[in-house]
Amino acid sequence: MFRILHDTKFDFIKWWRHAAVLTIVFILIGLSSFIFKGGVNYSIEFTGGTLVQVKFTQPPDPAELRAVIGEAEITQFGDATEYTLRLQGTQEIAQQASAAEGVAKDVEAKLRAKYGDGFTIVRTEAVGPKVGAELARGAVIAMLLASLVTLVYLAIRFEWRFGLSAVLSTAHDVLITLAFIKLFHIEVSLTVVAAILTLLGYSGNDTIIIFDRVRENLKKSRKEPLYDTLNRSINETLPRSVLTHVTTLAATLTLLIFAGSVLRPFSLVMAFGIFVATFSSIYVASPILLYIERKFPRKDLAGRGPHVSASTARAESQVEQPTRPIRGSKAPVGR
Amino acid sequence: MTNLKYRLLLIVGLVVASVWALWPRTVVERVKRDGVFVYDTIHRVPLKKGLDLVGGMYLALEVDESKGAVANKEDALDRALKVVRTRIDEFGVSEPVVQKVGNDRIIVELPGIDDPERAEQVVQKSAFLQFMITDESNALERSLPRLDQIAKDAGGPSKAVTTSGDTAKRTEVGLSKLLAPDTGAKAAKPDSAKADSAAPLIPPTGGTISSLLQRGDMPGEFYISQENASKAEYYFSLPQIQAALPPGKAIKWGADTIAIGGRVYRTIYVLDAREILNGEWIQDAKPNNTPIDGTVVEFQLSNEGGRRFRVETAKHIQDYMAIVLDDRVMGRPPVIQSAIGTRGQITLGRRDLQVAQDLALVLRAGALPVPLKIAEVRNIGASLGEDSIRRGTNAMVFAVLAVIVIMIGYYRFSGMLAVGALMLFVLYTLAVLAGFGAVLTLPGLAGLVLSVGMAVDANVLIFERIREELDRGKTVRTSIEEGFQHALTAIVDTSLTTILTAAVLYQYGTGAVKGFAVTLIAGISASLFAAVFVTRTFYLVWLTRTRGAQTLSI
Numbered sequence: 105m106f107r108i109l110h111d112t113k114f115d116f117i118k119w120w121r122h123a124a125v126l127t128i129v130f131i132l133i134g135l136s137s138f139i140f141k142g143g144v145n146y147s148i149e150f151t152g153g154t155l156v157q158v159k160f161t162q163p164p165d166p167a168e169l170r171a172v173i174g175e176a177e178i179t180q181f182g183d184a185t186e187y188t189l190r191l192q193g194t195q196e197i198a199q200q201a202s203a204a205e206g207v208a209k210d211v212e213a214k215l216r217a218k219y220g221d222g223f224t225i226v227r228t229e230a231v232g233p234k235v236g237a238e239l240a241r242g243a244v245i246a247m248l249l250a251s252l253v254t255l256v257y258l259a260i261r262f263e264w265r266f267g268l269s270a271v272l273s274t275a276h277d278v279l280i281t282l283a284f285i286k287l288f289h290i291e292v293s294l295t296v297v298a299a300i301l302t303l304l305g306y307s308g309n310d311t312i313i314i315f316d317r318v319r320e321n322l323k324k325s326r327k328e329p330l331y332d333t334l335n336r337s338i339n340e341t342l343p344r345s346v347l348t349h350v351t352t353l354a355a356t357l358t359l360l361i362f363a364g365s366v367l368r369p370f371s372l373v374m375a376f377g378i379f380v381a382t383f384s385s386i387y388v389a390s391p392i393l394l395y396i397e398r399k400f401p402r403k404d405l406a407g408r409g410p411h412v413s414a415s416t417a418r419a420e421s422q423v424e425q426p427t428r429p430i431r432g433s434k435a436p437v438g439r
Numbered sequence: 440m441t442n443l444k445y446r447l448l449l450i451v452g453l454v455v456a457s458v459w460a461l462w463p464r465t466v467v468e469r470v471k472r473d474g475v476f477v478y479d480t481i482h483r484v485p486l487k488k489g490l491d492l493v494g495g496m497y498l499a500l501e502v503d504e505s506k507g508a509v510a511n512k513e514d515a516l517d518r519a520l521k522v523v524r525t526r527i528d529e530f531g532v533s534e535p536v537v538q539k540v541g542n543d544r545i546i547v548e549l550p551g552i553d554d555p556e557r558a559e560q561v562v563q564k565s566a567f568l569q570f571m572i573t574d575e576s577n578a579l580e581r582s583l584p585r586l587d588q589i590a591k592d593a594g595g596p597s598k599a600v601t602t603s604g605d606t607a608k609r610t611e612v613g614l615s616k617l618l619a620p621d622t623g624a625k626a627a628k629p630d631s632a633k634a635d636s637a638a639p640l641i642p643p644t645g646g647t648i649s650s651l652l653q654r655g656d657m658p659g660e661f662y663i664s665q666e667n668a669s670k671a672e673y674y675f676s677l678p679q680i681q682a683a684l685p686p687g688k689a690i691k692w693g694a695d696t697i698a699i700g701g702r703v704y705r706t707i708y709v710l711d712a713r714e715i716l717n718g719e720w721i722q723d724a725k726p727n728n729t730p731i732d733g734t735v736v737e738f739q740l741s742n743e744g745g746r747r748f749r750v751e752t753a754k755h756i757q758d759y760m761a762i763v764l765d766d767r768v769m770g771r772p773p774v775i776q777s778a779i780g781t782r783g784q785i786t787l788g789r790r791d792l793q794v795a796q797d798l799a800l801v802l803r804a805g806a807l808p809v810p811l812k813i814a815e816v817r818n819i820g821a822s823l824g825e826d827s828i829r830r831g832t833n834a835m836v837f838a839v840l841a842v843i844v845i846m847i848g849y850y851r852f853s854g855m856l857a858v859g860a861l862m863l864f865v866l867y868t869l870a871v872l873a874g875f876g877a878v879l880t881l882p883g884l885a886g887l888v889l890s891v892g893m894a895v896d897a898n899v900l901i902f903e904r905i906r907e908e909l910d911r912g913k914t915v916r917t918s919i920e921e922g923f924q925h926a927l928t929a930i931v932d933t934s935l936t937t938i939l940t941a942a943v944l945y946q947y948g949t950g951a952v953k954g955f956a957v958t959l960i961a962g963i964s965a966s967l968f969a970a971v972f973v974t975r976t977f978y979l980v981w982l983t984r985t986r987g988a989q990t991l992s993i
Contacts, residue, residue, distance in 0.1 A: 106849060107906070157823075202505055204813045205559065226820040235499060235815045246947035250940045257936055295882045298955045301944050302889065305937035312936065313900065316929040344903045347849065348896040354841035355892030359885055362834040366827065367885050374889065 123387035134283020147293035152233035153192035273389035307381035457870030489880035494821030503812035566801035568718030573659030578685035715751035720744020726795030745781030831884035852992030880954035890962030897970030
């Protein structure tokens with residue numbers, strides 16, 4: 105049989121400090137961008153405002169178009185004849201409080217005056233300010249609730265340590281994805297929120313699969329330090345992680361290539377998130393689990409979890425000296 | 440063996456059910472043919488497509504409280520919902536959606552509409568019809584001196600204010616108050632706007648009210664030249680003027696302009712505030728084209744309405760009766776020759792038949808109990824929708840191909856089993872979507888493509904487990920058994936957490952995102968079944984056929 109990454113013995117956890125620095129720096133850059141350059145680029149669904157997508161028969165001169173429309177964000181969409189015009193100024197939004205469609209009609213009138221019949225309006229969206237605010241609140245509630253539900257589920261299925269590590273690593277994924285969205289100026293629309301929420305589930309999946317293996321290995325070999333168990337579990341699930349990411353990434357890339365401009369932000373966020381989810385399940389969830397284990401060693405030695413607590417102290421020392429090679433390397437035949 | 444038989448039976452049964460659920464069927468629905476909607480039987484796959492895929496219009500309506508608070512909003516919205524639904528049903532769209540969302544919003548989805556402005560009109564028009572008698576007591580003339588004085592006082596101070604921003608705002612408020620959103624207002628709007636910009640945003644102070652008015656041809660009728668219309672509108676909107684208007688009378692603008700001697704005039708009417716009847720009693724209304732009056736809407740009152748109308752009009756023979764629609768007098772008030780029964784007409788003059796059709800429609804459906812404003816509107820062109828479908832389908836096909844290549848390349852024979860399960864997965868997912876009447880949206884399509892990538896995850900987990908068991912030197916049969924067993928907990932945990940997340944999305948998402956959540960849930964449930972049950976059955980079949988193979992291609 106054809107195999108990749110079979111029976112590997114990488115010491116993944118060894119690199120957790122480097123990984124932590126890397127991810128914290130990325131998040132910090134993203135956060136400082138938030139602070140110094142203002143928030144993310146919200147779509148009109150959230151801020152309220154008007155979007156008009158226009159297809160011209162002749163490619164228009166962008167400067168001229170700008171002169172006609174005035175205060176609007178003008179973006180080319182697909183080929184040279186298609187443009188989206190976004191009007192999100194406070195004045196326009198205020199105007200839409202009483203009647204959402206007003207601004208869109210003004211835009212059409214202005215275009216009609218300049219270009220006559222040389223264009224068709226492919227799509228308009230006009231959202232009053234109140235609707236936008238409600239949506240934003242809904243999205244935040246959805247995200248918090250989804251995290252809470254995952255936390256509770258994992259706490260029941262595993263143990264609170266695992267649940268907490270998984271949720272913290274998921275929170276990390278959301279943070280870093282937000283930093284990515286900010287740094288790459290991706291417009292946050294409802295579909296992008298859907299992508300972030302899907303990532304919430306997906307990132308959880310990766311962590312769960314590694315933790316599932318950890319749980320199993322903990323039962324099998326009770327003397328092994330948690331540090332080694334984690335490394336072993338990550339190595340054992342490595343082929344699965346790689347393969348699943350390849351297939352999911354393949355699907356995401358086809359979306360990116362074939363699904364067109366409307367779904368591009370969604371696909372970009374998904375593609376980035378898939379990488380991050382793998383990364384975080386190894387380098388965020390596992391070190392956090394180690395840390396929790398060290399801070400709150402299990403007391404019930406004789407009870408359900410004698411396997412880890414006996415080795416907690418050693419796990420700690422191993423985190424301190426990460427260059428140490430793995431002991432208790434993987435033995436495929438049962439011990 | 441019997442166990443295997445039942446397994447196969449279940450899979451085949453589900454395939455048959457799925458194919459049946461997706462089989463193109465004949466349905467009767469409204470379709471557009473040569474620009475008109477007709478009921479027709481068409482043959483199609485029973486998968487509903489969302490607005491972003493077929494093109495159309497989405498409206499979110501709220502109670503408009505800008506002209507005064509509405510008591511008992513929720514009840515009013517429920518009644519408005521009924522009216523809007525009736526109107527939309529008559530408007531003629533294939534599969535429209537009209538529903539209440541939350542406590543304060545009505546959502547209207549009109550697939551395939553290509554005249555959004557007309558649709559907005561039909562939905563939003565209040566269509567409040569009143570019959571009122573014009574004033575014959577010269578009430579306005581008698582109170583004119585007082586009004587003039589008030590206008591002078593009101594005009595004076597506002598002129599003294601040098602920073603005209605405040606008063607300019609007041610002018611605008613006044614104008615918009617009088618300009619109800621109907622066709623008559625539309626004709627006047629450009630002119631009044633022009634007058635505004637010519638007189639640089641200072642309220643007119645030159646004359647008093649009486650100098651603006653000319654007596655009309657009938658009692659209670661006045662002409663105002665077009666250029667003075669905005670001034671008059673300003674004055675009549677002042678609260679102190681409104682307070683000083685003759686009691687028991689109402690002043691309404693005419694919907695049309697009239698030309699006298701080459702000059703264009705607007706009309707205002709002084710009417711008895713008590714209406715003799717309103718549109719509640721209308722039973723039927725239809726548009727017509729008459730040689731004398733032009734476009735008209737002929738209406739018929741119910742028997743009870745007709746009786747009341749006869750009694751009231753009998754008291755007012757030789758008086759003029761104004762037909763007031765949404766606060767505007769339609770046409771010129773006709774004189775009442777004799778008691779009128781159940782039939783009447785509203786004259787629309789030069790407007791085209793379409794306007795009459797729409798007016799007849801809203802009159803039949805009844806008046807909106809509260810004014811509605813548009814809180815959100817989306818228009819998606821049909822071509823954009825087709826484009827999205829084509830792109831989405833392309834992405835789907837290529838995603839499936841990519842996954843097939845990867846799975847077979849890596850897992851060989853077992854990969855083929857997984858691909859078989861993947862095909863069933865796609866079939867089941869679509870069938871579940873069709874079965875629950877879920878709406879396929881563009882983000883939904885994206886979710887579907889994504890789930891193709893994720894669907895094999897369960898298979899990958901199982902295969903890797905089987906490989907590990909084989910590494911430990913176990914037999915093929917045991918390895919398969921234990922591979923499935925050990926992978927199961929992880930598969931169930933991951934599926935359940937994702938379903939929980941999707942459920943939250945469904946609860947708090949709107950429109951397109953809801954569609955995404957539904958496809959995600961359908962996809963995960965189908966993939967769970969496909970990987971765990973279908974692949975395993977395939978293995979069992981294979982094991983039986985090869986009578987306990989010694990090697991497994993995985």
